Amino acid sequence: MEVIPSINCEDIACIAKKIAVVKKLGALWVHLDVGDGVFSSIKLWDKKEDIIKLKDEALAKMAPIVFEVHLMVKDPEEWIEVWLKAGAKRVIVHCEVIHDLEFLKKKCEEYGAELGLSIEFSSNIEKLTPFLTEGIEFVHVLSVPPGLQGQKFHEDALKRIELLHKRYPSILIEVDGGIDDKTGKLAKDAGADIFVSATYIFKAAKPDIAYQTLRKI
Template sequence: MAVQISPSILSADFARLADEAAAVPNADWLHVDVMDYHFVPNLTLGLPVVESLHKATSLPLDCHLMIADPDRWAPAYAEAGAGSVTIHAEATRAPVRTLRQIRSLGARAALALNPGTAVEPYEGLLGEVDMLLLMTVEPGFGGQKFLDMVLPKIRTARSLVRRHGGQVWIQVDGGVDTTTIERCAEAGADVFVAGSAVYGADDPAAAVDALRAQAAAATG
């Protein structure tokens, strides 16, 4: 597994998003949290900002849709230039159709699961996804404490992926920092969303390098 770091602009300065993207040129992705105040109790940004950000950075955008109707909106994010589009299992009503639409538009398709959502019922969808996102906090707000209860689910997900074969990434999002990233990597995660740990640092690029090194050492 190759370690990938996806800094979350949820913890960045929204008034300076282009500059904040430029501060992490060594990142693999730029994680964009889209929230609609329906699926989660927070409102962030949407398609116009994603379209503008796509023009302002060479980093691929990792769009995480925490919205109530992903089946309607997810394809538009792929069309807007997102390199990866994630929909929530708890919100989608037509996961196969939506995931296939995302892929057909040239983006990677991903499925997210909240902390209390078991991964086993979604084993049959592994052939339809490029990535599983396992939330390690309840979605909606940055800066939350990491939930250790998700670690066994990461191990289960990695086991299911190995059994099925293919190249499905396992991403973790929420409370990922220097004190938790090694445990996530050891459990089987290979893509790490980090918000406060990157944008709360004096040197965001150095923070990305430090997190990557820790995760790589843990999977040794």
């Protein structure tokens, strides 16, 4: 199973420390959370000048690891380019707040990045499906409310994963939130292809063992 460690940090030092852990794990990707305090319950990287500084002091030094950014914001069109300039190779935006899909797609194409769409565990799947005829090949299912790490996995997410997998078998499905050895098994059985995990990996006494446990599911 592909596993992407998730970084939910408010400062550069925290991100740099976790990137160092990820390098030891041998992971190829990291997942960065961004919140505006409106769509999400927390603010994370909600000032563009801070993102530029983050790029210079941490993100530009993380090779060979690449990153995806999860925009838990009400206006993704306003924020996508600053993260593409920072080096994001995949940008995940919520279907619940998309205003201009073509704009988002063109920006990602311009920077050679992939656009992924996210849906919350509590949202009607029909909010997402109209976008899946527009060349989107990557879906992110958020199995917790948008906000802090360490939240409990909501099993309603499994219904979304199962339905997406059945309707769109070629689309990659990433699941994020409350992923551990037990919920990961449930998500894989439902049709998930990728796990995003923060607490289970970074709070473990031995992050490498936690990471490999998820990989082996």
